[in-house]
Amino acid sequence: MTTPDRNAPTLSDGVVDWLTNGTRDERFIDNIFAQMCNRIQQAGIPLKRSTLHILINHPQWLGARFMWSDGMRDAQIALVDYDVRERPEYIGSAANEMQDGATEVRENLERDPSLGRKHALYDEMREKGLTDYVAWPLYHTLGKRHFITFATDRPGGFDEAHIKALKNVLPVLALVSEIRIKNRLARTLLETYVGAHAGELILAGATRRGTGTTVRAAIMICDLRDFTKISDNWPRDDVIDLLNDYFDAMSEPIARHGGEILKFIGDGLLAIFPLSKPDACINLLHAVTEARQAMAGLNERNNGSGRAPLNYGIGVHVGDVMYGNIGSSSRLDFTVIGPAVNMASRLEALTKQIGRNVVLSRDFAELVQPKFELERVGKYEVRGFSDPIELFALPS
Structure with a gap:
């Protein structure tokens, strides 16, 4: 039996290199996320849709969702309020499973819907022709957990090489995203507690x-x-x-x-x-x-x-x-x-x-x-x- 070579190149190596070395001058995580998705496609991974879900410290909003789909240059940003956890859109969703501690949510969208997870999100993705969906946590320091999802319309879904390549991106994306999110968090907290202008002055030194x-x-x-x-x-x-x-x-x-x-x-x-x-x-x-x-x-x-x-x-x-x-x-x-x-x-x-x-x-x-x-x-x-x-x- 041949042991898999953990150092073998993956489809996403170029994406990982870009995340590591090519994003230094980009301030905003939504721009990095959208560019990353387009580069994943260009690397030969059949990505059709992706979302990045971030918990934020804001007096009005629990979190933010960035969504990219095929053909989009920029990500769409949606803010999520604190009451979302009481609504059907959250209960039973991948977000619910992730926040409850799941390390992976994988759903075969080609099989009989009666055999899979029951949630409106999966029905919507089937209607759009998507065939496979996977969600993983994105780990930040001090136990902070966010999560990211990928979906494809490829018949048969993602194969093992695609999954390995996508997983290969996660540790570097976690580091890159944490820096940007904490920069934004610092700005948000200062705006919240001292005001926008004073916050700008403080951040400026x-x-x-x-x-x-x-x-x-x-x-x-x-x-x-x-x-x-x-x-x-x-x-x-x-x-x-x-x-x-x-x-x-x-x-x-x-x-x-x-x-x-x-x-x-x-x-x-x-x-x-x-x-x-x-x-x-x-x-x-x-x-x-x-x-x-x-x-x-x-x-x-x-x-x-x-x-x-x-x-x-x-x-x-x-x-x-x-x-x-x-x-x-x-x-x-x-x-x-x-x-x-x-x-x-x-x-x-x-x-x-x-x-x-x-x-x-x-x-x-x-x-x-x-x-x-x-x-x-x-x-x-x-x-x-x-x-x-x-x-x-x-x-x-």
């Missing part, structure tokens, strides 16, 4: 304590009213849901109009609109207007479920701020500080006294009038500032 730059910006500080009373009297999960709904109502308009949320502070948030961007102050007011509408809608829904309406205050000012790294030697915060930030905070506190949920400084108002109709509410003493400040509000 702005990590030294005390470093920063002076930025002229419109500053917005928002705070929820009576939160202590709510958190003391409501069930914990209800409080978390309430905060998430409140922050969605406030945050989505800010992001939509070009603002940058620097931090959430308990039941409050700090956001800036750098004046380096066109119409920054106008965009801030558009964001505030939409946030007020979203809060009104949220309160209407809460009222229907027996919850009390949520009250809030927003203080808005404009000025120069120091934007950069502040903190201890081992724990930094990328934020803004300066008198302009203090003023916005004081104005937010004054909303209680004035009885308006949005209060604007004169400095800010001068930059938006007459494009925005504002109401003058008078001069008020502001804690920490020597002279009374003339204040404005949005019409009720």
Whole structure:
């Protein structure tokens, strides 16, 4: 009996060499994946369809699926939400088997469907003329498992040489994909926790304590009213849901109009609109207007479920701020500080006294009038500032 030569060349050796040496300048795994599939075809492996499934750390999405099929230059990308595991599209699928620990899922699509696995995916592939399907895990470090699938329309399916060649690709693809996925993960986590612009600066090397730059910006500080009373009297999960709904109502308009949320502070948030961007102050007011509408809608829904309406205050000012790294030697915060930030905070506190949920400084108002109709509410003493400040509000 002849022992197989484990070092014998396979159909995919050229693909492995390209993955190892030819992908250094490619940042995105979807591009590498699509090119890899086309090269597998060119190597003589009858590949018709392939998918790459990646688990990602994202507040909205469980994972991403990249799909390539014959004739495609680029891969299609689909995001997968956290609830997918409760739906028929997942239950009983190859993804389900892979996440449960399977090391291979192989399905002969030419045989009688009653003898094979029962799932809509296999029926769809049969309808498209596919004859064989295989899925394998893609192992990353620290026990992370993703997976990849290959399918063919070749009569009789993949032969042993094809399977060996495809398996030969997996270890190198695992290394190449892990680097790109972790780069994307680092960017996603920074965008999630510090914001897109701050994340870009940090990735570019702005990590030294005390470093920063002076930025002229419109500053917005928002705070929820009576939160202590709510958190003391409501069930914990209800409080978390309430905060998430409140922050969605406030945050989505800010992001939509070009603002940058620097931090959430308990039941409050700090956001800036750098004046380096066109119409920054106008965009801030558009964001505030939409946030007020979203809060009104949220309160209407809460009222229907027996919850009390949520009250809030927003203080808005404009000025120069120091934007950069502040903190201890081992724990930094990328934020803004300066008198302009203090003023916005004081104005937010004054909303209680004035009885308006949005209060604007004169400095800010001068930059938006007459494009925005504002109401003058008078001069008020502001804690920490020597002279009374003339204040404005949005019409009720």
